[in-house]
Amino acid sequence: RKEVEQDPGPFNVPEGATVAFNCTYSNSASQSFFWYRQDCRKEPKLLMSVYSSGNEDGRFTAQLNRASQYISLLIRDSKLSDSATYLCVVIPNSNYQLIWGAGTKLIIKP
Amino acid sequence: EAGVTQFPSHSVIEKGQTVTLRCDPISGHDNLYWYRRVMGKEIKFLLHFVKESKQDESGMPNNRFLAERTGGTYSTLKVQPAELEDSGVYFCASSRPTLAGGYNEQFFGPGTRLTVL
Numbered sequence: 424r425k426e427v428e429q430d431p432g433p434f435n436v437p438e439g440a441t442v443a444f445n446c447t448y449s450n451s452a453s454q455s456f457f458w459y460r461q462d463c464r465k466e467p468k469l470l471m472s473v474y475s476s477g478n479e480d481g482r483f484t485a486q487l488n489r490a491s492q493y494i495s496l497l498i499r500d501s502k503l504s505d506s507a508t509y510l511c512v513v514i515p516n517s518n519y520q521l522i523w524g525a526g527t528k529l530i531i532k533p
Numbered sequence: 534e535a536g537v538t539q540f541p542s543h544s545v546i547e548k549g550q551t552v553t554l555r556c557d558p559i560s561g562h563d564n565l566y567w568y569r570r571v572m573g574k575e576i577k578f579l580l581h582f583v584k585e586s587k588q589d590e591s592g593m594p595n596n597r598f599l600a601e602r603t604g605g606t607y608s609t610l611k612v613q614p615a616e617l618e619d620s621g622v623y624f625c626a627s628s629r630p631t632l633a634g635g636y637n638e639q640f641f642g643p644g645t646r647l648t649v650l
Contacts (some may be wrong), residue, residue, distance in 0.1 A: 427571070427575070455636055465574070465643065466624060466641035466642060466643050466644055467624070467640065467641055469638050469639075510575075510576070514636065518590075519566070519575075519581065519628075519631065519636060519639075520563070520578045520581065520589060520592070521566075521578060521639065522578070523568075523575045523576040523577070525574065525575040526617055530602070
């Protein structure tokens with residue numbers, strides 16, 4: 424079983440719609456959780472950290488469910504510029520080694 | 534503030550040859566990381582430097598890979614001899630000095646796309 428699992432997609436979503444991704448992780452002792460965004464042939468960039476209480480940044484909302492070991496990302500009012508691959512990232516312990524999911528590809532269509 | 538830079542952006546070599554990748558972290562970032570993404574797979578951690586010391590090299594695939602960070606500034610990752618399965622994108626990231634129990638965002642370079650023929 425992979426340490427971090429994501430649905431690879433692609434998710435084809437019309438502009439303006441709401442879309443949600445989930446990601447599951449295997450290590451129950453994992454400490455930190457993030458969503459990264461990666462555009463085609465570019466480096467990954469931090470989108471948002473995921474806190475136990477959940478957090479929101481504009482149109483983006485991230486949630487953590489420790490009991491079920493998954494994190495989610497919700498994008499509201501999707502824009503064409505949201506098209507990218509969204510990578511779920513977990514830090515399993517204190518050594519700051521990032522464990523990556525394979526990513527979920529999102530395509531926003533006009 | 535200049536970002537993380539990597540050189541070269543692309544490298545095409547033949548099996549058995551040697552390639553050296555370079556990473557220049559953001560100035561003042563003590564932490565430097567190497568990651569690799571093989572086509573169709575997730576990004577994988579290779580190793581972590583704190584200044585010039587290897588903090589964690591548990592992700593290095595085998596002894597054909599050698600990473601150095603002499604002087605604690607830029608880092609090199611040498612693959613010798615290269616094999617077909619080494620093809621992929623090699624990312625470098627850096628972050629500020631870490632306080633106990635804390636985490637600082639890792640900033641990524643644009644990557645080096647390595648193709649071994």
